[in-house]
Every structure is written in structure tokens, then in C-alpha cells.
Amino acid sequence: MNPGHLFALTPEQKERYKVQPDQFHPTDRPSSLEEYEVPDFIEKAGLRLWYNTQSDSYRRHWHDAQEIVVPLEGNYSVSVQGTNYLLKPGDFFLIPPGELHELSEPSPGARFVFLMDLEPFCHQTGFLQVRSLLSQPVLISFASCPEIYEKIITLFMQIVLLYWGSSPSWHLLICARMLEIFACYADYRIAGAAPRMEMPRENSGLGKKFDRLLEYLQKNYTKDLSLDEAAQRVGVSKYYFTRVFRSRMGQTFSEYLTYLRIRSAEELLKNGGVSVADVCTACGYDSVSSFNRNFRKLKGYSPTEFRKLYQATRLL
Incomplete structure (x- = not known):
């Protein structure tokens, strides 16, 4: 065709x-x-x-x-x-x-x-x-x-x-x-x-728990939530949770948590009055080097470079 x-x-x-x-x-x-x-x-x-x-x-x-x-x-x-x-x-x-x-x-x-x-x-x-x-x-x-x-x-x-x-x-x-x-x-x-894996439907008890977890992560991504704790919130084993999360979200639990944090960091970095160190802390990172590494991995440039590029364009 x-x-x-x-x-x-x-x-x-x-x-x-x-x-x-x-x-x-x-x-x-x-x-x-x-x-x-x-x-x-x-x-x-x-x-x-x-x-x-x-x-x-x-x-x-x-x-x-x-x-x-x-x-x-x-x-x-x-x-x-x-x-x-x-x-x-x-x-x-x-x-x-x-x-x-x-x-x-x-x-x-x-x-x-x-x-x-x-x-x-x-x-x-x-x-x-x-x-x-x-x-x-x-x-x-x-x-x-x-x-x-x-x-x-x-x-x-x-x-x-x-x-x-x-x-x-x-x-x-x-x-x-x-x-x-x-x-x-x-x-x-x-x-x-995962075509052979039983997936939780939106109206099922498991599906609702999964959705509530996503809502919780949106509001609490700065907290140090482990994979075990996330699985417990949904009420399944860590192994099953890992499979379900990746198939539904397209990435691992850790990758998704990093994605939420870096997305929030982007918005904070656009505010020139907040230091990179403060952005790091506000997004749940204990280490600036870890924050810089994850930011560069996802965005292709450092938090400082991101801010300079954004602010330079806003002045045009």
C-alpha cells in the first residue's frame, strides 16, 4: 500500500x-x-x-x-x-x-x-x-x-x-x-x-493505584522514594512493578523520577534569582555534581549553560 x-x-x-x-x-x-x-x-x-x-x-x-x-x-x-x-x-x-x-x-x-x-x-x-x-x-x-x-x-x-x-x-x-x-x-x-503480560486497566483496582502513584510522584518527586516503596504503594512485587512501570511509562521508575526533577529544574533555572545550588536542592538532589550530570545527560548541556542560553534570548 x-x-x-x-x-x-x-x-x-x-x-x-x-x-x-x-x-x-x-x-x-x-x-x-x-x-x-x-x-x-x-x-x-x-x-x-x-x-x-x-x-x-x-x-x-x-x-x-x-x-x-x-x-x-x-x-x-x-x-x-x-x-x-x-x-x-x-x-x-x-x-x-x-x-x-x-x-x-x-x-x-x-x-x-x-x-x-x-x-x-x-x-x-x-x-x-x-x-x-x-x-x-x-x-x-x-x-x-x-x-x-x-x-x-x-x-x-x-x-x-x-x-x-x-x-x-x-x-x-x-x-x-x-x-x-x-x-x-x-x-x-x-x-x-508486553503483549503477553496482563496489564492493569484504568478502571481496575491496580490501575487506580498506579494512577495515584503517578499523581503522588508529580507532587513529591523531590523526596527520596525507592523502587521498593513505590511497589509497596501499588501493592505488587518489585519485579512486577518494574515490568508494569516500564511498559506503561516507556522508561524505568528511576528514569521517570529523574525526568520529573529535571523538568522542574528547567522552570526554576529560567528564574535568574535562584542559584544553581538552590535549584539542585529544590529538585531533590543532595549533590550538585549528580544534578549537573543528570541535567546534562537529559538536556545535552549544563544547568548554567541552560540558564545563559535562555536569558540571552529573552534579552533580544
Whole structure:
């Protein structure tokens, strides 16, 4: 099967999509390595979708938005934290918020680039699990994920139609499609991670205990909670908990705890009035060296470098 018909555009659409619905025109930004970028969202919407046909490359940069890249014509090169991905037409690629990445076009073509703020979704039931699965780059292609590809790309193309459409409820409808995309991918990952293992359902006693643990971690990630204690909270053995946690969250318990701490540290570091040592303590670390090591491992640069990059851009 050739999936090209799922994302093909008419000549009329190609012309219409070159103009933003709010008539926004991007301003030139100074080029610098590792630049912090403030997304040009539509006012009060927390999102922006580009139909991009430019042959320019985008140097290493980062922002707080989830970025989705969907090539339409020609291949597209994306590098995230030093790992290179060659995207083909129709590929659906998600870049996590806060990750250093760069985009380049090896040959002339066209693609959609979608930026979206995930924070409004964070209070949705079950989104903690989804956000964990999205903490690493995600490539959904016809070859790699045939079970969900058609649904994912169809939902995304519906987002495109809504973005350039005339519905008064366009923003709500786009958010609904994105939640459906996230849910589809989460279900796929959970089912595929351990197909022969009985997984706790959302309405089961075990599933509810697991969800309560995630809520507890969101509020208490600074505490020194061990794997044994976490398993006891759910009421299962450490071995079973380890398997369930990794299959549901896409990472180990320790990795998830580190992810929560570093995500919190990012927000604190944007405040110039808080020292790196204080951020370290506030995020649950006893050692600055351990904090620096984990921060660099996840983000690709030190806490001090992160702060300088952010503050330098805010002064522009």
C-alpha cells in the first residue's frame, strides 16, 4: 500500500496554506547555536502550524513546545540531541519540549511543522503517562507502526483542515484530535511493550493505584522514594512493578523520577534569582555534581549553560 494519498495536498491547498489564518508573518531571528526560541503561537491558542517549503536549515535551537514534523514532498533531516533522523514523506515525527534540535532539507520539498504547548493537557486524566512516553523523540511511519499509522496521519491531516478552516471551535477540535493522537500512541506502546503480560486497566483496582502513584510522584518527586516503596504503594512485587512501570511509562521508575526533577529544574533555572545550588536542592538532589550530570545527560548541556542560553534570548 502506498500511503501517499493520506497526506496529499491539492494545488489550491498548497497556495492557501502558505498564508497563516491570523495573517502572521514571522520575523527574522538572529542565528546562533543552541538558541532558545520563543514559539510564535496564535494569540491565546498555544499552537502554530506551518506549511513550510523553504530550503533553509534551522540551526540548533530549543523551545518549550512539542514539535511535530511531517514531510510531504522530499526527505527532511532532523537531529535531536545529536541523534540524526532522516524523515521520508508521510513520516510523523514528534520532538519533545526542551530538546536541542536542528532541521535541514537535503533536497527541495515541503513539510508541516506544528508547535503546541502541552501544559493545558497536563491536568487531563492519564496524560502523565502520555507525557512520559513523549519524553523521547517519536517516529511514527507506515513502515515502523503500520497498526496505527493511518489513524495518526489521518487525525493530523484533520488538524490541518481545522487550522485553515472556518469553524468557530477550531481550537477545541484541534486539541481533541491531538488528545486522540496521544491516546492512540499510548495504547499502542502499552499493548506492544508486553503483549503477553496482563496489564492493569484504568478502571481496575491496580490501575487506580498506579494512577495515584503517578499523581503522588508529580507532587513529591523531590523526596527520596525507592523502587521498593513505590511497589509497596501499588501493592505488587518489585519485579512486577518494574515490568508494569516500564511498559506503561516507556522508561524505568528511576528514569521517570529523574525526568520529573529535571523538568522542574528547567522552570526554576529560567528564574535568574535562584542559584544553581538552590535549584539542585529544590529538585531533590543532595549533590550538585549528580544534578549537573543528570541535567546534562537529559538536556545535552549544563544547568548554567541552560540558564545563559535562555536569558540571552529573552534579552533580544
